[in-house]
Structure formats: C-alpha cells, structure tokens
Amino acid sequence: MRMMDYSNCYPEDPHAVNFAGQRGFLKVLKSGFKETLFPDDPFREIKKEEKPLFRAIKWLQYLVPIFQWLPTYTWRLFISDFFAGITATSIAVPQAISYAKLADLHPIIGLYTCFVPPIVYAIFGSSRHLSVGPIASASLLISQTISTVVRPEEDPILYLHLVLTTTFVAGLFQTCLGFLRLGILVDLLSHSTITGFMGGAAVMLTLQQLKGIFGLKHFAHKTGVTTVLKSIWTYRHEIRWETTVMGLFFLAYLQFTKHQRNRNRKLFWLSAMAPMTTVIVGAVFTYLVNGKRHGIQTVGHLSRGINPLTIKYLKFDSKYLAPVLRAGFITGILSMAEGIAIGRSFAVVENTPHDGNKEMIAFGLMNMCGSVTSCYLTTGPFSKTAVNYIAGCKTAMSNLVQAFLVALTLEFLAPLFGYTPLVVLSAIIISAVLGFLNYAEVVHLYKVDKFDFIICMAGFFGVIFVALDIGLMISVGLSILRALLYVARPDSCKLGKLPDLGCYRDTDQYTVSTLPGILIVQLGSPMYFANSNYVKERIMRYIRCEEDTTGITVEQIILDLSGVTSIDTTSLEGLWETNKTIENNGMQLSFVNPRIEVLEKMVAAKFVSRVGKESFFLTVEDAVKASQIALRKSRASNSEDGVRGTTIHQSAVDSC
C-alpha cells in the first residue's frame, strides 16, 4: 500500500487519507473565535427566532434573565421563595454584621450590603438558587490590601471610601469580563487552588477571631500565623474569661446545630436559625448581666434608615489607585469564582439554567450598583446559598424577599442589633469558616493527583504564612506551570495489537502483540514549539528501547496522530527533522490518521509533498500492512532470513 500513489485513485480508495485543501482562513478564524469565546453558543435561541419583535424579546430575556422566569411565575412558587427568603435573611443579617467587622467596616455597612445587591442580582442573575451577600475571604482580603495604604482605625472615612472604590473596580472588572466572555479567567482557579486557599483562609480567619473570643483590645495589624500567635501571647493579660466562656459556648452551639443538620436534613432550620438565635440570646444576656462591666464589648450604635448614596465617595486618586486596582482585581476574580462555582453546583443538581458569563455580568452590576449605595463586595456565599436551597427556594425571588426584609430591619430594627456582643460575631465567623477546612477533599486530591495536592498545599501554606493574595497567586502560578508542563511533555505510548479485536492499544495498559521490526507510537497532543524537541527525542528513545528489548533492528516506524489536535510550524519542522534522522538511519516513517487541522497545516507547509502521500494512512492496520510488505522486501534484498512472522507478547510493564 505504501507503494501506491493515492493521488490518482483518490477518492475512490476507501483507505485513502483525505488530503483536501485548507479550509478558508476566515472560516478557521470564525470557528476558533467561537470555540474560544462562545463555546456554549449562547445566542442559539435568539438566532432561531425569525420575527424581529420576538427576536427583540428573546434578546431582552437573554440579557435580563428576570424576564425569562417572571412571566410564568406562580403564587405557589412565591410561597416557596418567601419562606426560603425569610430563612436566608435570618442567616444573612448576623453574617453581614460579622463580615463587615472582618473587613474593618462599620457593621451597618454589612446590613446595607444585604439590601441593594440582592435586588440587582434578582434581575440579572441566571442562577435560581444563589443567595447573594458578602463572603469572609474577600472581606479579609480587602481589609488586608487597603489597610496597607490607610489604617481603618486612623482614617475610617478614607478607608471606607477606598473599600467602596475597590468594590466598584471589582464590579466593573467583572462586568467587562462577562461582556468580553472571558470566563476563561475564572477557570484559572482550579478546585485544588480553591480548596487550599479556602482552608488557609479558614485558619487565618479563626486565628483572627480569637481576638473577639478572648475579648482582647489590642491585636496584630498584619496576618500570618506567627504574627497573630505572637500578638495573642503579648496581650495575654487582656484575656477576659467571661467573653471566652461565652464565645466557646456559642461556638459549640453553632457547631452542634450544624452537626444535627448534617445528620438529619429536616433539622436544617435549626442551623439556619442558629446565628440569629445566638445574636438575640447574646444581646439579651449581655444586657441582663451588664456586660460592659465584664469586658463584653458590643457592636455599638447603629442608626436607622436604608442605604445612603455614596457615588461621590468613589476615589480614583492616583495615590491610592494601585492598591485599589489590585484589590479589585483579585477580590473580583475570587468572589466571582466562588459565586459561579456554587451557582453551577446547585444548577447541576437541580438541572436548572446557569450561565457563567451572565453570572459575571450580574455580579459586576450588583457590585457597581452596591458601591454607589454604601455596599461592599458581594457574591454568592456557600452557606447562605445552601440554606436558601434547602429551605426550598425556586427562583431568584428569594433574593427580593431578603432585600425587603433587610430593608425593614434597617428601617425599624437596626438599633437593636447594636447590642450584639462582638464575641457572638466571632463565634459566627469561626463556625462559618470551619466548614472550609475540607480534609476529605485534600485526602481525595492526594489520592487522585499528587500535583493537584501540591497546588492545594501551596495555596494553603502561602495563605497561612505569607498573605491571602500571595498564597492565591502562588497556587494559580503552579497550576499554570503545570498546564505548560502538560504542553511541554505530552504523553505518548507504544501501541500493540489486541489479538481478539484487531485494534491497537497501549502496550503498558493491555496485553497486546507487536511485530518485530515495526514500531507503532501514539503521540500526545498538542504538538507545539515547546515540545517539538521532546517529541523527537521521545520517538528516538522508543526506537532504541525497542531494539534493546527485542534485539531486532527497527525498520518501520508508524506514528499514530489520531490524538494530536493541533500542531504549529516549529513542531512541523521538528517532525520533518525526525523523519530525516530516521531515514538517515535506514528506517521508514509513516503517519496515521492526522486530524483535519493537523493535515491542513501539513499540506500547507508542504510537509505532505516532501514526505510523500504514500506515507500517510487512515488506520494503523493499513500502515502495519504496508510496513510488513516493505519489511519483507528489504529483508529479501538483504538476503536475511525473511520476515520473522512470530509476534512477541509484551508484558504489561515496559522496561524503557
């Protein structure tokens, strides 16, 4: 078959490789663009619609998802959403106050943050179950970054303004990414990175909250395990046993209710109501025993009224711009990644719609709107969303219910929350973040993929010993390095024939038979400048290894390109060099089943014409047959002992 000229008999010969010319440049460009930015084909419904009016409606529904579900909204759905909204609010209010304290903001900012963003999200969000609000890790990250420029206790007004500006920047950034469909950036945060980062953040947050539990008045300004522990040791004389006992009691209560929920899902309301219960019990208790005398600090005055406008406070002063941009970028990505991952996981379970790019736009809009109405960074936190989901939420309406209830709270009940003891807030934060310590996942990573485990641990220790953002960046950096290593060292394998099925499989994986003198190698993908030399070295090593093992000279080498999805010019040149080296050593190289993109480039680069069309085969079987014929000829002419027909059964373990 090798000797046959396909160019004459094509396309009649069913064994011929299709060498049809290149697809047009514009077509390839369009397809590449679509795969890169629009892999989910988001406009398919709109494109199908032919009438302009309906098309406009579909566009509106696409851009503003509330128009998708509101027209068919029923009273029954509302009942579900209403109760889910109430439950979510009961966890939202204490969490919001706690996280605002975490971000070194006045607690009322936390309450404000639970009013405007849920409304915006209900309109633009594509997830049905997400309940939006601030998250602990982003709160700490903002405070860490902004306090390098201005300390919150020195200039709380400027600090607040910078936090609002950071929120705006994060929102703008999220919206832009959404419109540019660059969800690909969010994909950079792998499971392993998030597990490690969240674990590290949980440890840091717990350590920081020891301040509240112990009732300390002084504390380290910086994070980092050693700094915080040293600080506790330095101020150990300030420790009040009253707050410590109270804190540990509430923490135990919160953890107990969580435990109950995990054992019996019907008891979820117990844990959902627990934060609010601790706040109320804590406040009443502190009031009754005159807590101040015992060193129990409270939140302090909270004034009534809903969110004041803060648009005039956004500060784009060049003096503060760098840290604001940095914080906005990192917290924007981080919170988006968390919110999208959580929304997606519930959407998968319930088979409801979820669109990552729309979520980005929704998050961005809610943060931009939030930043001009006294709110700081929000996303979809896991705990609240889970409670919302378990409580029976059906649509984003539950966010509207939450917003309405928080508005009522702000208007009438805000001053009452001023009596909340700080120790209660610390207990709530610790209880919330302890769940981030996902031992099971770490063990899973260790078992399944050691490199993922390393990425996870790098994030964890980076966060604990250096800083939140540095830890995150180290972990992401390692992930990218690994992606590059994959490209640099694509896996290849030697193939042999499965005796019963007649197809070719990895000699390491299956008990297969190989033919002496013929070597079949399956190459990995993509073939690329970064691995062009490697692939060459690897092929030469397969040849040497085969000769060393069998003691028979390899004369025919068959490269199975089925799995090679793309190739570049450097790699084509490398393949040409390989071909030359192999021919110089008196061997012959054939290629099997190059895919459309690879073959196009091979044709364009004149690789096919230089190598000869007769070296290309559609199946490994065809190539092997041609090689056998060539082998027989060469051995006959070398007056050797003819083709050795015996096949060697490889063991499952290859020595090279």
Next chain:
Amino acid sequence: MRMMDYSNCYPEDPHAVNFAGQRGFLKVLKSGFKETLFPDDPFREIKKEEKPLFRAIKWLQYLVPIFQWLPTYTWRLFISDFFAGITATSIAVPQAISYAKLADLHPIIGLYTCFVPPIVYAIFGSSRHLSVGPIASASLLISQTISTVVRPEEDPILYLHLVLTTTFVAGLFQTCLGFLRLGILVDLLSHSTITGFMGGAAVMLTLQQLKGIFGLKHFAHKTGVTTVLKSIWTYRHEIRWETTVMGLFFLAYLQFTKHQRNRNRKLFWLSAMAPMTTVIVGAVFTYLVNGKRHGIQTVGHLSRGINPLTIKYLKFDSKYLAPVLRAGFITGILSMAEGIAIGRSFAVVENTPHDGNKEMIAFGLMNMCGSVTSCYLTTGPFSKTAVNYIAGCKTAMSNLVQAFLVALTLEFLAPLFGYTPLVVLSAIIISAVLGFLNYAEVVHLYKVDKFDFIICMAGFFGVIFVALDIGLMISVGLSILRALLYVARPDSCKLGKLPDLGCYRDTDQYTVSTLPGILIVQLGSPMYFANSNYVKERIMRYIRCEEDTTGITVEQIILDLSGVTSIDTTSLEGLWETNKTIENNGMQLSFVNPRIEVLEKMVAAKFVSRVGKESFFLTVEDAVKASQIALRKSRASNSEDGVRGTTIHQSAVDSC
C-alpha cells in the same frame, strides 16, 4: 453489552477495559521526572556498562565529549579540520572586530573572544560542526542593556567590567540550566519568535550601521527606528561621501560573493574570504589615500599579546546587579537558543551526535572561562558555522585551529588590524545581518499558521519600535499565551463510521455515516482545570447541534477518550457534572478507551465506580453496539416506532 457486569468476567472478556489499579506513586513520579528532564535517556550507554573502570571512562566521555572523538582521531580528519579552521578564522577575525564595536567594546576584545572560548568549546561541546564566536544580536542586546546604567563613552572601563560580568552571569546561568537539564526554557523560543526577532534585529543593526557607512561622528544612543532615522537627519551635514561610496562598494562586493556562493556551492571560499579581503583592501586603500583627510575613521591602535586575565574585574555590586542579571539572563537564553538550533540543524543533516543539555553546559563553561580572560558573550553563530561546515570541518578540532590562528594573530598581527576602516566593519555587519531577513519563512508562516505569523510579527515590530529585549519578550509571551489557549480550548470532533473500513473518523474530514440517536464525540487533550467547563459546554452543544440538524432526540452519547493523555481532579469533577446533566436530561453517557493515566485517576477518584464499569468500552464499535441495544429497549418501552435503522450520510461540512 452495557448491561453486562465486566467485573465478573474480566479478564477473560477481550472487550473489557483494563481497570487494573493505580501504578505506584514512586513509579509515576520517576517516570514523570524522566519524561520532563531526561527524555533522551542520556545515561543509557553508561548504565549498560558493568565494569567500574569502563563505567568511569564512559562517564568521563559523557561529561567531556572530546574524549569521545579524540582517541579515534586521524591525520586525515585533521587535514579537513585544519583547512576548515583556517577558513573559519578568516571570517572570524573581521566579524569579531565588528561585533565588538557593535557591543561598544574595544575591537581587541573581539579578537580575545575568538581565542579562549573555542578552546573550551572544543573540549566540552557535543556538536561536530559548530564554530564559536560572538553574535550580532546578543552584542547589540548587551550594549543596549548595560548602557542604561553606564554609557560606554563616559566610563569605558566600568562598562567593560559590566559586560564581562554579564558574560559570566550568562555563562553561569547556561551551565546551571544544562546541569538541571532545563533545555525546556530554550524550547520557549519558537521558530516564529526567532524569525521575527532576528528580522527585527537585522533592521535595527542595519540602521545603526548607517553611522559607519555615512561616516557620522554623532549618533543616537537609543535604538528604535524613529530615533535612529531622526538622528541621521539631524547629523546629515556630517555625512561624508567618501566613506559612503567605500561602504556601498564593499557591501556590494560582500553581497555579490554571497550571491555567487548561493548559486554555486563550490565558490563558498569566495564569500568565506570576502570579509578578510575587504578588511585588507580597505586598510591598504585607506593608508594609500591618507583616509583620515577624507574623514575615513579607522579602528585605531591595537596592542599585541594574548588575553589578559580579568577575573578581578567581575563586578557584583548591588548597584549594577539588576541590569547585569537581566542582560545575562536574556542574552544567555538567546545565544543558547541560536547556538543549539544551529548545531542541531547541521547534526540532523550529517547524522552526527548533538545533545542540547551538553551544549548548554559547554556554552556556559566557555562563557565563564571567557569572562575571566577578557572575552565577552559567545555562542555558535550561523554564518561562521556554515562556512566551517562547507569548508569540510569534521570535528571540534577546527575550533582549536581557529584558536591557535587567532592567538598567532594577537601575538604578531594585531597592530595591523588597527588600520581597518570603520566603514568596512559596518559593511561586514550589514552584509551578515541582511541574511536574517527571512522573507520566505515569514510567507511560509503566514500560509501555514496565522498565529505563528502574528507571534513572528510581534517580535519583529517589538524589536524595531520598542527594544530588542522587549520585542523578544512580547513574542515569547504570545507563544505562551497560545500554549495556554491550546490547553484551555482543546479541539474535539464528532465521529462517524467509515462505511468500508468500519473505523470511526471526524465527520468534518471524511464522508461517514452516523446513527440517529447516538452521538460520538472525540475529546481533545489534555483535560484540565482550565478547560473543564469548556469541555462540558462543548459536549452539550454537540448534543443540541445534533438534535437541531437531524430532528431526532439524542439518547446515547459516546465520548472517545483515546486522545486524552491526561486529566486532573477539576476536570474529573467536570466530567462527573456532565454525566449528571446528561442523565438528568434522560440520556446516557459512555466512555471509550481511557488511557492508562486517565483511567488510573478515574478509578482513584471513584469516578468509575460512581458511573459504573458497564459505561466503559474498549472500542467505539463496542460502545455503539451497546448503545444500539439500549436505544432499542428504550424505544420499545416508549412504544415508539422502534429503532430507525437508517443511517444519515453527513456532508463534509457540519453546520454547528
């Protein structure tokens, strides 16, 4: 077949996937380590040797390649090498003086640089044909970077010391990379990057040499097309017609000899001798016409004697460390990449040994030794190596011949070269670099791969309009971005059956038949956190697209994993989500031929046990048969019209 439980009948069933457990961690680590750093298995010869003494000899031969070829060296080989060495020297001397001027160094440094490094390379280098010396682009790059700290005309001594230190740093860096076997870094410079960078450098160098051609006394200190052109315009009154005419004449002569060589390879000596001829003719002519009176500047005094030691001049002052490290790093990589690429291309042609990692060590040692003996950065320049090769060089002995001849020149003839007119040097440089403008390659890149073309152009324009190093970095950055994009968007395709052969191929590439209700998708590689979502979206789009095109509900989806070389935990989770979504929509997912590494992780992550072993098949054909049975059952139970046995022949162009 789907309903069959393989766990019972394995391994007798030849159709069964081999679910054998994970390979040991250490084994996987060792294999990964070997593939990453030792893909060429460099110690194979040594490992084969059993006697300690012979083993020691093999080690010595491995580490110091001269011991490989010297014991079998013959008189005949020496004759070849001797004449090649003479020819290479005749081009080396004028080039060395020119490039030293280019690096703003005293011309004698150029001559020194042709003495020590060739000796070191002859001992440690693995290439047979490389002739070492300075190169134009690295010379310009060094001068650009170091002159940001200290101007050569203000403090030539300090400038020289910093250049020597840069050489040392580059050498140290190259040696380390070689010992750490990190040739992977050199692979980052793709063909396209080098083509673009060299083209840009050629334009910059030519523009700069206009100073010499026009005989200008003042000139721009910075590079960049606009700056240089403006500078020529500003000092246009300094242009001397005498030098201009002389320069153009010599340039025409040099180009003519090159042209002759390209037409007839036997005339290579014409072009090999041309630089030396221009130097001699130029010097004699200038002397005869009393050139100084006509504004023809000469090199100036050159003192006799071989390289003075400069070890005490290496300056690791923190004030200059940053630019020195930067210049050392970039020029180190650049010169290594050029030297290795050139050595490899001749090794491929002649089928002689060449080892990238050994070359790095040899380059590193020669630069470190050079830096303490008054030499600046060297590598294997293309022009000299080509002349050396064409002149019949057989081993690295030709480098020793060159070193000996240069030593003689230094000892006796150096002062004579002081009469060389600068305009001759400019003509030599321009003639050398004009060859870097590789139009054919650029056209080739444009035709074969548009992205490679963009990478090339980015390097070219970056070099021309910004700076040499920035241009290089932009180009490399784009290459890496593309590598990441490949990982983020691996190519997948829909498969159909080739009627005559019974194997499954891309529907876009071949005329194949598909079964209604069954969708077969071949996934690209690797599957990874960065593409986990994409792969999911893409599979769902294939399903929708299939349903839209055929109008028949898809019930069975078959994923061909043959080409997937690796998978990580995030992607496994994504595949699990895909499986869940597909099941939620009443469809079934099967997997075909997962490769050893992928299957190991699937087993370890309990993916196989959650999905069920009955969903894994060894061949697409097996999976299709099982799907057909399942389809028949489901349609019978749905009391539909049974399985539609008709197959649809796809056109070569798919609509989705």
